[in-house]
Amino acid sequence: MTKKKPVRLRPYYKTRYAYEKLRVCKHCRSFTVLWEDKCASCGRQALIPVMDQARINAKRSMQNERLIALLVMLAAVLFSQTFVQIVLCFLGGMALTLFLWWFQRKMLETETRRQLDKLLRGSERRIVEGIYLNLSTASAAIKEDEQLGYEILREIASIVHNDRIRLQRIMLLQGFVLRKDMELELEPLMLEDFEPALAEYIGELAKVKRELIKSQAIRYVMIYEREILRMKDGAGIMSGVAGAAVRMKKYVDMYPEFILRYVRQLPKERYLRLYQLVRRNPDQSWNGLRDEVSAIYNEKYRWDPEFQNWE
Ligand SMILES: [Zn+2]
Known part of the structure; x- marks a missing residue:
């Protein structure tokens, strides 16, 4: 066994839900669990947390609903026969749109959750691809810089729970001098087999x-x-x-x-x-x-x- 290295691990931010670690590229829709500035697929600085993307989607779908309400009102006004009808359609339409807007504001959080669910469900394949890309970044880093490799694997492990990643992390940890003040963990690394x-x-x-x-x-x-x-x-x-x-x-x-x-x-x-x-x-x-x-x-x-x- 080679000599153990002293390391100072970056602080690890635990999140309440695993998906909070995921970020998506606004440009090419690639996913990542790492902290890089630029998207590894398209090279743009367009990575945002999935929750932010879900909120954007929620607002966009609500905007569309309001637009439809306004279009319906406009059609009603156009087909009106008398001036009184025009005024009534216009006022009714405005009132409905305002009510819709008020209702949507109350529902924003619920709608965001729904959109997040839709986003994650609809992107399963791309999330897996993104994590594979993260893993290849990790294996490249392990050769160069074991500490960085470990930190990358620790991030990936917040989303992917499998023994191969656990074992790789244990192996890397064995190369470090462990100290009391380090952020170490055991239970997430436990394996079934010897x-x-x-x-x-x-x-x-x-x-x-x-x-x-x-x-x-x-x-x-x-x-x-x-x-x-x-x-x-x-x-x-x-x-x-x-x-x-x-x-x-x-x-x-x-x-x-x-x-x-x-x-x-x-x-x-x-x-x-x-x-x-x-x-x-x-x-x-x-x-x-x-x-x-x-x-x-x-x-x-x-x-x-x-x-x-x-x-
Ligand atoms: Zn991208």
Whole structure:
């Protein structure tokens, strides 16, 4: 393995809905999830968020409706026989158009949603093509600049959820020095199958960003325990995850046997954490974990001042 690089990742903006990351070119209708200024297909600076495009479409369709209303009024005026009829048609037509305009203003948001739905549905093929183009940008970037490659894949992953992209991101992350202050994530990167790079990544997170180790990751290392133990420093990954799990009582309740298997490998600071949990919950036996924690205490830490005044 090559030496890990220190990187400073660009901040990542999470959006509420996946489509909010999509932009469309006003000129050639290509889609992108990246942050480029110019459209990669036609080279123009005409990229706007899909929501803005949907609003434009909504306003345009409303404008057409108003135009039709005015045309109907005009026709009615033209076919009028008397002056009174002309005045009535004109006034009625104006009132209807005004009412329509008022109604449309109330409906703008609903209509925009409808237009967005229509736009996304009608552009499926072009969205996929756009994302393919984004992916080829990513693979070109990976060769030149791994950090940029990772950032591009992270954007694409907000729209496309598949294991190939997850795995590629994990591989790239393995090339970086991970730090606590980095915007890292685990759950969106989880895979079904055993993947040594993912196990290694989980092991590193257990060291630098323990709070990311949740049930899903704990279950993953439990399912693939045998495979992980065959890896170089596999035991370190397992005990690291066990050490991360003892930060919450919930995980000790859920996986006492797993923690029991690695309790002897826990560093003092993690063991102390578990010891405190055990002391605070005198009525829990946790399938033998409690006895083992007491045994370790008696063997190793009985005279340790840190264990006397934690309360
Ligand atoms: Zn374009």
